[in-house]
Amino acid sequence: TGTHNLKLNGHASGTIKNNVAFLLQPFEIRVSTENEGSVKVSFPLTLVGKIDFRNNYGLMLSPSSQQVSWAVDGRFNHYRYAFNISAGNNIDSIEALVSMSGDANLDFLNIAVSIPEISVPYFNVRTSPVVGYSLWEETGLKNFLKTTKQSFDLSLKTQYRKNKDMHSFEIPLDGVHRALHHYTVVFNKHFERGRDDALAFLTDSYN
Numbered sequence: 001t002g003t004h005n006l007k008l009n010g011h012a013s014g015t016i017k018n019n020v021a022f023l024l025q026p027f028e029i030r031v032s033t034e035n036e037g038s039v040k041v042s043f044p045l046t047l048v049g050k051i052d053f054r055n056n057y058g059l060m061l062s063p064s065s066q067q068v069s070w071a072v073d074g075r076f077n078h079y080r081y082a083f084n085i086s087a088g089n090n091i092d093s094i095e096a097l098v099s100m101s102g103d104a105n106l107d108f109l110n111i112a113v114s115i116p117e118i119s120v121p122y123f124n125v126r127t128s129p130v131v132g133y134s135l136w137e138e139t140g141l142k143n144f145l146k147t148t149k150q151s152f153d154l155s156l157k158t159q160y161r162k163n164k165d166m167h168s169f170e171i172p173l174d175g176v177h178r179a180l181h182h183y184t185v186v187f188n189k190h191f192e193r194g195r196d197d198a199l200a201f202l203t204d205s206y207n
Helices: 141-145 173-206
Strands: 002-008 012-025 028-043 047-061 065-076 079-090 093-105 113-115 130-133 149-161
Touching: none
Parallel strands: none
Antiparallel strands: 002 012, 012 028, 028 047, 047 065, 065 079, 079 093, 093 149, 113 130
């Protein structure tokens, strides 16, 4: 097992943690990594961003079962995204799972935007001023999204159940053996004939 912790100071402050584990036993191997952090970043204009993340991997191998997984979770202020992928195999079944989810806060679209009159160089054109323009109201997003708090959740799971019934099949090996024996005999005859002809040719050439 190995660990590493990092502390940040300055424009980006917070902690980052890393952990790696490896286990080896007779008939079993386990490997896992864990990465997580919580960081606060200072942007220009006194803006601050809060970032939280997690990234984990896992692997387990044994004669009776095998398992692999990957999980990611990230958050930036009011925005969050996560997904999880895993797959497993054992004596009873084979399974796979994929899940995703996320949250978003679109309140900034409600802020009214004002744009003053602008003169376009070289064209002698002046744009009309815009006062109190709301993207949420004017573009129809409020009718489509209904609310500024958006989220989604998706999950997909598949499973295959193994059939444990035992079945036996008769393979006619005697027929296969007879066919192979026949071709072996024919090949040996051709080989011996070619060997004798080559030996006779070399003997005559030497004499």
